[in-house]
Amino acid sequence: MVVKQIKLSKMAIFCYLIGDEKTRTCALIDPAFETDRILAVAKSAGLRVTHIINTHCHADHIAGNAAVKSATRADICIHQDDAGRLGAMANSAMARIFGGRGSPKADVLLKNGDTIAIGNTALEVIHTPGHTPGGICLYHDGHLFTGDTLFVGAVGRTDLPGGSLEQLLTSIREKIFTLPAATVVWPGHDYGPRPSSTVDYEKRTNPYTR
Ligand SMILES: [Zn+2]
Ligand SMILES: [Zn+2]
Numbered sequence: 001m002v003v004k005q006i007k008l009s010k011m012a013i014f015c016y017l018i019g020d021e022k023t024r025t026c027a028l029i030d031p032a033f034e035t036d037r038i039l040a041v042a043k044s045a046g047l048r049v050t051h052i053i054n055t056h057c058h059a060d061h062i063a064g065n066a067a068v069k070s071a072t073r074a075d076i077c078i079h080q081d082d083a084g085r086l087g088a089m090a091n092s093a094m095a096r097i098f099g100g101r102g103s104p105k106a107d108v109l110l111k112n113g114d115t116i117a118i119g120n121t122a123l124e125v126i127h128t129p130g131h132t133p134g135g136i137c138l139y140h141d142g143h144l145f146t147g148d149t150l151f152v153g154a155v156g157r158t159d160l161p162g163g164s165l166e167q168l169l170t171s172i173r174e175k176i177f178t179l180p181a182a183t184v185v186w187p188g189h190d191y192g193p194r195p196s197s198t199v200d201y202e203k204r205t206n207p208y209t210r
Contacts, residue, residue, distance in 0.1 A: 001121050001140055002026070005186060005195060006041055008033045010098060011060045012190040016145055018138075019047045023119030027051035029138065029145050030061040030188060031068050033100060038064070039071055049074045051116060053123070054103075055147025055188055056135040057082035058160075059091050063100025075107040077116055079127060082134025083109050110136060126175050130168025131156030137176065144199070145186045150176055152185070152192025155208040169209060177203050 002019030010033050017038070019026035026047035031038045042049050049072040054062050057078065065076055065086075078086060083106045085091055092102025110116070112127035116138075126137045128149040135156070138145040148156035150172055158165040176185075181200035202209070 001143070002045065002047070003143060003186070004041060004045070006038055007190055007195070013060060014186065014188055014190055014195070015064075016186060017042055017045070017047070018118055018121065018123065018140070018145075019045060020119030020121040024048060025050045025119045027053050027116065027118045027123065028068060028074070029053045030055055030147070031064040032061050033064055033098060035064040035067040035071070039068065048072070051108075051118060052076045053116065053138065054078040054082070054086075055137070055145065055149075056132040057085040057088075057091065058132065058148070059094035059098055059100070061147070061188065062086060062091070062103045063095035063098045065103035066101040069104050076104060077108040077110055078106045079125070079134030079136045080109040080111055081127075081129070082132050085132075128168075128171035128175055130158060130164050130166075130171045132160070133162045135171075139179065139183075142180065142182060143184050143186065144176065144179060145188075146176065147188040149188075150185060150202060150206075151187040151189060152194055152197040152202070153206055154191055155206070172209055177209070 004017040016029040
């Protein structure tokens with residue numbers, strides 16, 4: 001599996017490219033802004049984009065869906081509990097403020113335990129509600145992409161519609177902190193002292209989950 005962390009210039013967003021070497025295909029997780037730059041990363045790696053995966057429905061993660069979809073015809077994948085808000089008016093307005101657009105409808109509705117096949121690489125969907133009702137993390141082979149559920153040294157906010165701190169902490173404790181200790185944590189924003197972490201390190205030091 002190829003992993004590329006791409007830091008975008010707005011909101012300290014991290015977009016991720018997950019590539020499968022054998023089939024030369026890839027997924028983009030939260031390609032929110034600067035989609036030309038993101039698509040150039042895929043192209044220069046020789047990878048064709050087959051999936052757009054949103055960790056959740058917030059505008060700062062989905063504002064690039066329309067541009068990437070029209071350039072690649074990739075399938076837009078999001079958890080079924082967040083799919084309804086993808087094209088919602090308020091979300092589209094916010095996406096435009098960020099310089100993007102509202103998202104086309106989802107092509108694939110996800111639920112806990114589903115796998116998304118990027119060529120021969122199977123990404124596992126872990127439903128981690130709390131930041132939003134349909135927030136997900138994605139896991140493959142010691143790598144976990146946590147969206148706005150878990151950051152390096154922090155957790156996602158829970159004061160937005162559909163948020164719940166109790167649910168978020170339960171998601172983190174039961175579904176993330178139970179993964180192998182060495183699992184690399186790849187967050188959705190660069191809010192911490194380092195751009196990535198591990199399950200073990202966050203378990204021991206993250207002040208919000210104690
Ligand atoms: Zn969010
Ligand atoms: Zn966010």
